[in-house]
């Protein structure tokens with residue numbers, strides 16, 4: 001499998017209608033896409049590499065958060081599960097800069113989820129959080145230090161005057177508590193102090209030696225595996241006119257029938273036989289994603305344009321009454337969705353108590369990217385939509401990826 005197709009780019013997601021300032025920022029160009037044609041940018045998971053480690057604005061799954069303003073990490077009280085009261089973990093962060101307003105020149109979306117499986121029976125608003133953080137071009141943190149010729153990208157470097165705040169050694173949120181013995185290890189909460197103690201700090205406290213690999217690994221297991229999210233514009237043949245994949249037929253979305261839903265394993269009679277398991281939205285969903293079956297993100301922000309609809313996985317559970325932005329009072333709009341394929345990259349097994357599940361996660365944000373006070377975060381809204389019938393998600397995903405897919409092998413080899 002080729003992990004770095006040429007058309008994929010590192011970490012840039014932005015709205016389809018934005019006239020991006022330096023040409024090098026463009027993923028979408030107005031010239032190519034008339035305003036009534038919404039383009040969706042897809043995100044794909046790829047292994048981390050050296051280049052990623054030095055990126056100032058990574059889009060990524062898992063690991064510790066990389067804060068847009070390292071002097072102001074999120075406080076754990078803003079990402080604590082309402083169900084179990086434990087700190088949430090970073091699911092992913094997405095660099096999604098905007099031209100307007102100027103204060104969103106750098107813009108990062110962070111998604112946190114509780115790692116306890118049973119908490120995910122509660123509404124997403126209780127066990128998940130989304131935050132928006134942004135900075136103007138002229139800010140106290142970054143300076144432009146050149147251009148990466150190969151990637152046609154501006155290189156931003158953290159100013160030497162920046163003193164990163166202390167972060168929890170486990171989760172990366174603000175480290176407001178210190179180990180009471182050595183006063184050196186920092187934690188967000190008592191939960192993570194205990195986790196570090198049990199992972200090996202009990203024996204290590206006060207020692208000047210490096211943490212043993214086992215300790216590092218145990219801490220890493222408290223987080224989701226870290227992967228790069230690369231972006232690529234969706235190319236989708238809807239079967240009308242172009243027939244380039246050789247399989248398209250003249251079916252419109254309205255004519256999709258359950259028997260077209262061939263991605264579920266044929267051996268699974270229950271899933272194939274049961275039409276009630278497969279609602280129309282699911283079939284549209286399935287048809288749309290099977291041409292890019294490993295997509296983990298669909299980014300479709302359209303501020304100033306007609307708000308784009310998510311690709312629902314079911315006719316049921318469509319979010320209603322999305323609340324207005326808490327800061328400016330404007331109606332939030334759909335920005336991006338997290339696909340069920342991302343679950344395959346979280347290092348979880350189906351019977352794991354840490355196992356979590358969704359059909360899709362829908363993120364709605366302020367269409368104005370309104371100003372956020374220095375060093376603070378704006379909370380945005382997240383909804384979970386499940387597949388219409390219990391279990392179809394699992395079968396579907398296994399059929400899509402297979403237990404022995406190339407990526408899974410790569411994944412194991414990387415020891416993540």
Ligand SMILES: [Zn+2]
Nearest residue numbers: 081084114119
């Ligand atoms: Zn929880």
Ligand SMILES: [Zn+2]
Nearest residue numbers: 168171188192
């Ligand atoms: Zn922590």
Ligand SMILES: [Zn+2]
Nearest residue numbers: 179181182205
């Ligand atoms: Zn200590």
Ligand SMILES: [Zn+2]
Nearest residue numbers: 325328366370
């Ligand atoms: Zn707002």
